[in-house]
Amino acid sequence: MGKEIPTRQEDYSLWYNELVKKADLAEHSDVRGCMIIKPYGYSIWEKMQQALDKMFKDTGHSNAYFPLFVPKSLFEAEEKNAEGFAKECAIVTHYRLKNDPQRPGKLMVDPEAKLEEELVVRPTSEAIIWSTYKKWIQSYRDLPLLINQWANVVRWEMRTRLFLRTSEFLWQEGHTAHATSDEAVKETLQMLNVYAAFAEEFMAMPVIKGRKSEGERFPGAVDTYCIEAMMQDGKALQAGTSHFLGQNFAKAFNVQFTSKEGKLEHVWGTSWGVSTRLMGALIMAHSDDDGLILPPKLAPIHVVIVPIFKTEEERKKISDKVEQISSKIREQGFTVKYDNRDTQKPGFKFAEWELKGVPVRIAIGPRDLENGTVEVARRDTKEKKTMKMDEVAESIPALLNDIQQNIYTRAFKFRNDKTSVVNTYDELKKVLDEKGGFVSAHWDGTVETETAIKEETKATIRCIPLDAIEESGKCVYSGKDSPRRVLFARAY
RNA sequence: CGGGGUGUAGCACAGUCCGGUAGUGUACCUGGUUUGGGACCAGGGGGUCCCAGGUUCGAAUCCUGGCGCCCCGACCA
Secondary structure (H helix, E strand, O other), X not given: OOOOOOOOHHHHHHHHHHHHHHOOOEEEOOOOOOEEEOHHHHHHHHHHHHHHHHHHHHOOOEEOOOOOEEEHHHHHOOHHHHHXXXXXXXXXXXXXXXXXXXXXXXXXXXXXXXXXXXXXXXXXXXXXXXXXXXXXXXXXXXXXXXXXXXXXXXXXXXXXXXXXXXXXXXXXXXXXXXXXXXXXXXXXHHHHHXXXXXXXXXXXXXXXXXXXXXXXXXXXXXXXXXXXXXXXXXXXXXXXEEEEXXXXXXXXXXXXXXXXXXXXXXXXXXXXXXXXXXXXXXXXXXXEOOEXXXXXXXXXXXXXXXXXXXXHHHHHHHHXXXXXXXXXXXXXXXXXXXXXXXXXXXXXXXXXXXXXXXOEEEEEOHHHHHHOEXXXXXXXXOOEEEXXXXXXXXXXHHXXXXXXXXXXXXXXXXXXXXXXXXXXXXXXXXHHHHOOOEEEEEOOOOHHHHHHHHHHHOOEEEEEEOOOOEEEEEOOOOOOEEXXXXXXXXXX
């Protein structure tokens, strides 16, 4: 990229778009607000999927798939949910096109093929899934029902941004049903913890676990929990949510079961999801002015090997050595890319793989052949060192581990630096304007105060941290009593 | 939907005020020299100048009307 990470919001947006494009991750589609995820970008998403999917299975969940279309009447059943999404729904009204008599060779919607009932393209699947759960659940023996779906959803947002907010996006949505409220709450928190663990261990991105305020709650949920991350421009990003639905959907869709005691009761629900937005989080959490930096645990390519050669003979000699090194690295469970293209120069390749965020690069040239060495460069610090050729392969696991740790620590420090504690409204405004980041402040717990602060400062309550200390204070806005601090930030 | 910007080669842009039939960089192709941090030289291919209509001998350029995209806002579990 060759530029400093910009601080102005507008410049940061352009910088972000350029990075996404140059690192070969994704591009805007000609289709309104949609995104084309390119093979390299998709391979990172696949790594995320694999890691998450394993965590879901380890906690007892199974995958299933439900329809893309939700009949409008089903969609309406849970009123708050329907209302919350109504403004951003794509709707199918017809099922056929026909030749346009006015314009030869063109097609038009066949007015005779109007659907009796419109189909909503799912913005989320609660409705279609709970209408199915009604059929699947009769007895406490059918519970808990622990299901996850990998799918695409459509939300017709006013304004879109690559990965962070697109009209169509890929995600996973878990939907569970339980016999008791306690069990459902436990599930909600368990999945929140799964998300936090994924963000921290795999994405090397520290997150704050918390509960959403009433104003930010998922429509139809009793309680919404989230993980919040801090991006390098000082804005917060909601990286995942887990909802305790109470009996709202069970009642809306009449999902009842007979308990051990023989009583008919409504089940208790949860839903939780993360999306390709995590890709945006990954990019904005770690990139530098040379491009993307990938945590080794999500990198599709762990090590890239670049040969430096003048003659065909040299290339062959290097290739033989590379063969030995890369097979030793692969044996340890890592992926190696040998970039032996003779169409690009080494310097070009160095820059290209750095842009794509490959954690480790090994360069081998004639000088190394002579000395029995290689040059090893790490992406996170751009540090280079010369190593013995026959020792490099076994040093890789520790190096990758170190990179994973280092970028986590770096992001953690950054977030801490960007977290402020304030006690007055003036301080809150000042910090938001000058420093950004999370601001910890007392809040009286009312929607009115939250809305007023949002309107005046553009900052929202990101969450009420789960580990917030109980301390009595005065709301920075209203001066009323507050039992604990909450986190404010401007957010994506 | 408001404010601002923009639409010309795959990409990034100049040319538009002042009308004369399209250019630069990069990428691409060919040949040669190169190769330890984004190579160099020479040659070459590539365009409905967003769309529609109008003015004019002649429109990328002027006029009218559409549309798209970008950034900021509004919106955003």
